[in-house]
Amino acid sequence: MADTPLYGADSPAGSVIDRIRPGLAARRRKELRLKIYGLVAMGIAFGMLALLIGSLVFTGWRAFTQTHVTLDVFLDPAEIRAETLPRGGFDSVLEASLLQYFPEATERAERREVMGILSNGAQFILRDRVVADPSLIGQTIRVTVPTSDSYDQLRKGLIDRETPERLRRLNDAQVERFDRLEAAGVVSQPLNWALLRNADSRFPELAGLRGALVGSFWLLLICFLISFPLGIAAAIYLEEFAPKNRVSDLIEVNINNLAAVPSVVFGLLGLAVFINWFGMPRSAPIVGGMVLALMTLPTIIIATRAALKAVPPSIREAALGVGASRQQVVFGHVLPLAMPGILTGTIIGLAQALGETAPLLLIGMNAFITSAPDGPFQAATALPTQIFIWADSPERGFVSRTSAAILVLLSFLIAMNALAIFLRQRFQRTW
Amino acid sequence: MNDMRLTQRTDVSQTKIAAQHVDVHYGTTHAIKDVSVEIGDRLVTAFIGPSGCGKSTFLRCLNRMNDTVASARVTGRITLDGEDIYAPSVDPVQLRARVGMVFQKPNPFPKSIYENVAYGPKIHGLARNRAELDGIVERSLRRAALWEEVKDRLQAPGTGLSGGQQQRLCIARAIATEPEVLLMDEPCSALDPIATAQVEELIDELRQTYAVIIVTHSMQQAARVSQRTAFFHLGHLVEYGETGQIFTNPRDPRTESYISGRIG
Ligand SMILES: Nc1ncnc2c1ncn2[C@@H]1O[C@H](COP(=O)(O)OP(=O)(O)OP(=O)(O)O)[C@@H](O)[C@H]1O
Ligand SMILES: [Mg+2]
Numbered sequence: 155m156a157d158t159p160l161y162g163a164d165s166p167a168g169s170v171i172d173r174i175r176p177g178l179a180a181r182r183r184k185e186l187r188l189k190i191y192g193l194v195a196m197g198i199a200f201g202m203l204a205l206l207i208g209s210l211v212f213t214g215w216r217a218f219t220q221t222h223v224t225l226d227v228f229l230d231p232a233e234i235r236a237e238t239l240p241r242g243g244f245d246s247v248l249e250a251s252l253l254q255y256f257p258e259a260t261e262r263a264e265r266r267e268v269m270g271i272l273s274n275g276a277q278f279i280l281r282d283r284v285v286a287d288p289s290l291i292g293q294t295i296r297v298t299v300p301t302s303d304s305y306d307q308l309r310k311g312l313i314d315r316e317t318p319e320r321l322r323r324l325n326d327a328q329v330e331r332f333d334r335l336e337a338a339g340v341v342s343q344p345l346n347w348a349l350l351r352n353a354d355s356r357f358p359e360l361a362g363l364r365g366a367l368v369g370s371f372w373l374l375l376i377c378f379l380i381s382f383p384l385g386i387a388a389a390i391y392l393e394e395f396a397p398k399n400r401v402s403d404l405i406e407v408n409i410n411n412l413a414a415v416p417s418v419v420f421g422l423l424g425l426a427v428f429i430n431w432f433g434m435p436r437s438a439p440i441v442g443g444m445v446l447a448l449m450t451l452p453t454i455i456i457a458t459r460a461a462l463k464a465v466p467p468s469i470r471e472a473a474l475g476v477g478a479s480r481q482q483v484v485f486g487h488v489l490p491l492a493m494p495g496i497l498t499g500t501i502i503g504l505a506q507a508l509g510e511t512a513p514l515l516l517i518g519m520n521a522f523i524t525s526a527p528d529g530p531f532q533a534a535t536a537l538p539t540q541i542f543i544w545a546d547s548p549e550r551g552f553v554s555r556t557s558a559a560i561l562v563l564l565s566f567l568i569a570m571n572a573l574a575i576f577l578r579q580r581f582q583r584t585w
Numbered sequence: 586m587n588d589m590r591l592t593q594r595t596d597v598s599q600t601k602i603a604a605q606h607v608d609v610h611y612g613t614t615h616a617i618k619d620v621s622v623e624i625g626d627r628l629v630t631a632f633i634g635p636s637g638c639g640k641s642t643f644l645r646c647l648n649r650m651n652d653t654v655a656s657a658r659v660t661g662r663i664t665l666d667g668e669d670i671y672a673p674s675v676d677p678v679q680l681r682a683r684v685g686m687v688f689q690k691p692n693p694f695p696k697s698i699y700e701n702v703a704y705g706p707k708i709h710g711l712a713r714n715r716a717e718l719d720g721i722v723e724r725s726l727r728r729a730a731l732w733e734e735v736k737d738r739l740q741a742p743g744t745g746l747s748g749g750q751q752q753r754l755c756i757a758r759a760i761a762t763e764p765e766v767l768l769m770d771e772p773c774s775a776l777d778p779i780a781t782a783q784v785e786e787l788i789d790e791l792r793q794t795y796a797v798i799i800v801t802h803s804m805q806q807a808a809r810v811s812q813r814t815a816f817f818h819l820g821h822l823v824e825y826g827e828t829g830q831i832f833t834n835p836r837d838p839r840t841e842s843y844i845s846g847r848i849g
Binding site for chain 1: 648650653655678679680681682685686688690692693694695704705708709755758759761762
């Protein structure tokens with residue numbers, strides 16, 4: 155073919171460049187605009203996140219320390235006896251020890267007020283030490299026990315000494331007594347390990363996340379054990395073996411629908427089927443885990459199918475070409491290559507499950523439970539429902555604890571997502 | 586097709602594969618149109634023809650790789666040693682162990698070089714022990730002219746090799762199971778002239794024991810390595826015969842113009 159130029163047969167050479175040039179500035183402006191939109195969107199998103207985390211840290215950081223009083227307690231054998239160990243006597247020896255700082259308090263009412271400095275749980279802390287080592291009876295031991303919530307607030311500056319006495323939770327005498335303890339050097343504010351070690355309690359200074367952490371652990375374990383194998387099996391069948399026809403299309407659509415069903419509906423389902431029909435225990439992680447597994451299943455199936463699809467067909471052909479059976483192709487080649495994607499999807503699904511609240515509320519996992527569950531069949535709370543309970547509690551001390559619990563939950567979520575990203579980076583392949 | 590003339594054969598070679606009235610459809614695309622051909626044992630048969638004429642498609646019918654393409658529909662009869670390979674009693678897994686394939690694009694497994702070659706013998710249980718497997722891997726790599734380049738790094742990933750090395754690795758993988766028929770889809774398209782010469786030497790050597798079918802775009806290669814040549818055009822098998830005759834004295838004008846570079 156004798157080619158005539160496509161552009162400007164009638165114009166001189168270089169006409170292509172001449173035509174491109176005027177549009178260039180506009181194209182660049184467009185690109186710049188797009189970049190700015192992107193930056194603004196990112197800025198807003200990060201701003202929101204910073205605001206959220208910032209406000210949580212602002213209210214929550216105080217809950218990570220707790221005011222304690224250190225006392226030398228004489229374990230008077232007259233008050234405490236081995237046979238009465240599990241019960242009383244411990245409050246009296248504590249009282250005796252504390253009253254040394256307040257010799258003027260002789261009235262019964264006044265002594266009660268002095269004892270109000272210590273947490274109600276102080277006697278149980280002392281009791282647990284003696285139960286662990288009964289030979290302590292008769293000795294003087296040093297114990298560090300939490301103060302009650304009001305004094306904790308006072309020391310953290312959340313109770314303003316300048317407010318008029320009648321509007322304050324602690325009157326002048328109480329404040330003055332606490333100041334004397336402080337002056338005696340027995341008040342400290344160490345890291346609040348009780349937040350992780352204790353289960354829930356009516357008293358904010360004693361309430362901790364242990365029950366919720368253990369509960370969430372069981373939930374996720376059960377959720378994983380059910381949804382991971384089922385999800386992978388379903389995805390492999392659908393992707394590698396199922397005939398592509400009307401039925402498989404219908405299944406595909408329904409799996410996607412399932413992923414979009416609101417979580418509260420799954421909770422109702424769990425309540426109706428697992429608890430009311432199968433008679434499984436209320437508030438138990440086993441039921442919660444099964445409900446969460448139902449919710450996580452579509453996520454895992456979709457992620458697994460995407461990961462299987464992403465394995466290049468040439469790998470399958472190569473294996474089939476040397477005479478591998480379909481099962482050998484899937485388990486020997488496709489699945490290992492898809493594993494990072496599958497794991498990433500699974501972890502993201504589990505992270506979602508960890509934060510899920512509504513279905514757990516419906517199956518009663520927001521009960522007030524003061525001990526960590528020993529197994530998946532015992533009543534328990536979970537991190538999100540514990541947050542829900544604390545946010546609902548009127549005591550001032552729970553305000554900062556709620557934020558602290560949210561921070562704990564968020565750090566677990568961030569850790570899981572970081573793991574997902576790490577897996578993706580680490581095992582990412584290029585073909 | 587009336588323009589398909591089978592040549593009278595001069596050398597005596599048993600028929601290894603026979604195709605009768607094979608048609609292949611991909612959905613509504615009619616990719617192979619009524620192809621009948623007899624592939625001789627212990628011969629190299631070259632498939633030539635312009636791009637998109639159906640060479641790969643026909644090749645993939647011979648080891649039922651088209652089974653994996655959902656839209657593909659194969660009709661007609663193809664026999665291997667007189668046995669219909671599309672019969673329900675035939676296991677495609679067993680068939681593919683007998684009819685090996687080297688694909689148009691190198692596709693090593695993302696595993697070690699050793700694992701790539703050892704995979705076929707392993708899944709078919711061909712090696713009795715590790716030493717035997719080592720021997721199979723070494724011999725296969727030597728025959729594929731790759732041994733000298735990789736003998737020190739057998740545990741390195743096969744995907745880390747150059748394109749040409751990858752293709753030779755795929756050849757080694759295919760011959761490690763000692764197939765009776767080897768289908769090679771443009772095995773040399775990514776190779777330099779030296780590696781090409783080595784592969785051609787290998788093909789010539791394989792001919793002593795196997796039937797080899799090679800798809801190629803290089804007329805010189807077809808002329809060098811093959812004894813028979815089949816020319817495909819738009820899904821038809823236009824001409825099939827002795828390579829010498831096809832290149833020196835084609836009977837069909839389309840063959841003539843393709844060989845002389847006017848179609849394609
Ligand atoms: N998987 C597929 N689905 C649909 N159509 C296909 C598929 N594979 C091949 N075809 C069509 O079948 C025809 C033959 O393709 P084929 O790959 O066999 O050509 P070829 O001769 O090998 O070409 P090349 O020399 O470029 O490799 C082409 O028209 C192609 O578009
Ligand atoms: Mg091809």
